[in-house]
Amino acid sequence: MKDETMTYPISYQLYSSRNFPPLFSQFAQLKSFGYDAIEPWLPAYEADPKAFRQALDDNGLKCHCFHMPLKGLVNEPNRFIDIALTIGASIMIPPYVVPEERGTTAEYWQGLGGQLSEGATLAAKHGLKVAWHNHDFEFRPLADGSRSIDHILAGGENVWFEIDCGWITRAGGDPAAELQKFADRIIAIQAKDMAPAGTTQDDGWAPTGDGIIDWQKLVPLFRKTKAEHIVTEHDNPSDWRIFAKRSIDYLKKLGL
Template sequence: MRFAFVMAAGLLAGCATPQVAPEPASFGVQLYTVRESMQRNPFAAILDVARLGYDEIEFAGTHGADPALLCRYARGMGLEVAAAHADWRQLKADPAAAIAEAKALCADTLLLAWLPEEERRTLDQWREWTARLSAINTLAKAEGLSLAYHAHDFEFAETNGIRPIDLLFEGLDSDIGFELDTYWLATAGVDPLAFLKANADRVTHLHLKDMAADGSMADVGEGTLPIQAIIAQARTQGVRHFLVERDDAPDPWASLATSLDSLRAMPLQQGE
């Protein structure tokens, strides 16, 4: 009888609702970090990203390689494509070509990567780009692509009393996403965690980049930003892509390795 009771208790325990562990966070690389390696041999660079243990990549140009071949190679290495950055000149002159290249790269999102100063001096210029991006969004959606804007720090500086970032959030179609950068938010004097919470429905991609005590860029986990809390909040609100980037790394590959080690050591649970 005792044996039967123990067996029954064991069976009941086995039927209890299990504690479901949160899905592990996946991390990618913005390939601008290793742009010199990409310029020499993009296929070798993609292979090295996979060997480091990252899960996805974000393209910042094809460096002369065939986009479809880059896509097939990346997927063959087990890497997903988080997005493709597009040059502002191409989006202005030939958005259809930018959309076609992003599709060939297997990206589900096309991103405006940067606006030079001469394109963003006035609010009228910002309004022109807002209208242009909304028109491009219609073309992209027809091809099954999402569109997003990559913000830096200059969008947070007021022009005639208005922050361009506010103009973008208010003026762009609601289904156009935003890619934020932890370092550039902090550089602009904006709390990355607070900004994420205030804009939970618009942020789709996040660049992970730390800030040293002197304000310079640092590898993830080697600086002062609350990266763990930022990621936890972003995951809670549905940010899909977390991409490590460091523009000025003395050794880009060592920087990527250090950042991934730091991320893997963080208890990144949703809802923290």
């Protein structure tokens, strides 16, 4: 268990402000809000990883982990390992399977875990780790009543988990239960918040602390995981600055 007074580096998932380019110009303001790092998604870093790293360095920011395509890990692992090393990330995170490619059986998801595991083995040779990031579908039951997330992590024993509390909540799940269940696998925590049911503004998401998730209840559970940092994310904010600042201010208020 971590020290109850320990604070975490806090990253900003750059996907949150994808609709407000140019992205690099956001870095100085994010640093001024108190963010320690940027968690980018493809294609933010792909065109020029060196320029992305330079923009981080110029603004005193780090990159602990980054989102990348599952197919990239499977078919082009060395290219994405090189990107990780260039931008300074230590954790490579495939976050999604598009609906038309999702299998519906336990075997499919166990196989996906195996693919992640193979990528993790290659990444480990370079001092890197691989983690899976969830959405809602991994926590919804398959036809046999089992869950995709359990099969993914069972199929990839050397694969870590970036848990997204907001998507678990949207799936009707309990983030507290999942934080406890996967405590030894969680390497990063996305503190995404969900607006009250029926909210249509901003696609039903909210800045961290403004939604329905009881973060005060979850913080002690954060400290029982192996999480190395916290990440803020909002899938479609109408004002990324308001989201970014309100979220980090709330996390700091919680002692994180």
